[in-house]
Each structure stands twice: as structure tokens, then as C-alpha cells.
Amino acid sequence: MSPPKRPRVTPKITLSDGSIFELLPDESVSEALARAEDLRAQGLSPANVKAADVAGQPKTTSLSYDDDEHAKIAEAFDREKAGEASESDKILLDVARGKGGTDGATIKSKFVAAALCNFIGRVENINAEIKDRQWDRKEIYTEVKIFGFxxxxxxxxxxxxxxxxxxxxxxxxxxxxxxxxxxxxxxxxxxxxxxxxxxxARRKSQARLKKDKARDAMEADARAAREAVAARVEAVSKSGLGSHKGGAR
Structure with missing residues (x-):
């Protein structure tokens, strides 16, 4: 008597929101992540879509993945599981999991959007650390004052x-x-x-440069004043007022 057949186990992955998503037969992890993103774009919950319900249907995705991008996502996923994911890997996986860009955008545009958000977040973290350090310094000086220094x-x-x-x-x-x-x-x-x-010597050089700059500015002002006077004299001369000094009252 042959042993009973074991039921086929459907492979599953955990999405970024903690929900469980079933993979289709012969579907890679990156393809499943792209399909989950497409379901979200349609207003559906990936966790409520069973593999048996969509088996045999043509695969559709709103992301423009090519073979090279599939390979990069798969490699990034492997490094994440090994705890060796770089910042670029994390950004790419965030994109594949639907965290970057807008619905219907290409994978490259989503990667750029996620990268920008990542950089901004890192700068904000540094600013928060600087603020914490400032508070730490303030507390130290408070203790200095308490000790009487x-x-x-x-x-x-x-x-x-x-x-x-x-x-x-x-x-x-x-x-x-x-x-x-x-x-x-x-x-x-x-x-x-x-x-x-x-x-x-450096101070002398700086003072000399500052003096030269001030002299150049004064000469420029004087030159502008002379040009203004000459222009005024020429204008008066052309108007004929110069030949009627003390004209009719």
C-alpha cells in the first residue's frame, strides 16, 4: 500500500506590513513582491489573495522589471536574509515591497524616490543626534554651575x-x-x-589684501564720481544753458 500523498505546501513570504502572501507556482520572491505591489495599486489586500484563486491567470505587474532588476532584487533579498544588506540593498527592497514612489511608476523612478527619502531620513537622524548632543552639553554646564565653577x-x-x-x-x-x-x-x-x-605673516598678508581691496573700492567710487560730473557737464553744455549765465529773471 502506497503512503498517502502529502498535501502540497504553498510557499509564503512575509510582507513589510507583516501580512502573509502566498507565492504562485514557479514564482520568484521578487515577482511575488511585484505582484503584491500591483494588488495594492488596485486597492486589494495581498494577504486576502490566495495562490489557488489566481493560479493559471496571466501575470500582471505595474512595475517595469527587467531580468537584470529581477536578479538585483533576488541578490539583495539573499543579502538581507544573511544580515549583510547594504543601504542600496535596503532601498531596492523597499521599492520592491511597495514603499517607494507612486503606483504605476517604473522600478527606476521608485528607486530614485526611495533613495531620496533614505538620504533625507539619514540627515534628519544626524540632526536629531546633534540636537541631543546640544542638550547633553547644556546639562553638563548645568552640573558645572551646581558645582560652583x-x-x-x-x-x-x-x-x-x-x-x-x-x-x-x-x-x-x-x-x-x-x-x-x-x-x-x-x-x-x-x-x-x-x-x-x-x-x-599670514595676518600681514590678509591686512595687505584688505587694504588693496579698500583702495580699489575708493578708486572705483572716485572714477564713478568723475564720470558722473563729466556727464552732467556735457548734458548742460548740450542744452545751451552754459552760455546764458544769470539768464533772464
């Missing part, structure tokens, strides 16, 4: 330490540039200017 003095010390660190980094960068320029020689005959001297 002068808050402005502590802030000034923090700024000075930042400046000192920046100066050390700048000096190290200057040393590195110098060593690279001299090809590792000790350079005893070419003294490297100290940081204060370099800063002083």
Missing part, C-alpha cells in the same frame, strides 16, 4: 583647548610638508618658520 570660564578653557589642538595639528602638518619638500633632510640650512611667525 564659573561656566563662561569653563567654556573659554574648552575653546582654548580646541585652539591649542588645532595649532598642534597645524604645526604637525607644516612639519610634514617641510619634510616632504626637503625629502627627509634635516634642513638645518633652511629654517622652518615657527607657527607664530607664520601666523604673523
Amino acid at each position: 564659573d561656566v563662561p570660564t569653563v567654556k573659554r578653557v574648552v575653546r582654548l583647548r580646541q585652539i591649542e589642538r588645532a595649532l598642534r595639528e597645524e604645526q604637525a602638518a607644516l612639519d610634514q610638508i617641510y619634510l616632504e619638500a626637503t625629502e627627509g633632510e634635516d634642513g638645518s640650512d633652511i629654517p622652518l618658520p615657527s607657527l607664530p611667525e607664520a601666523k604673523k
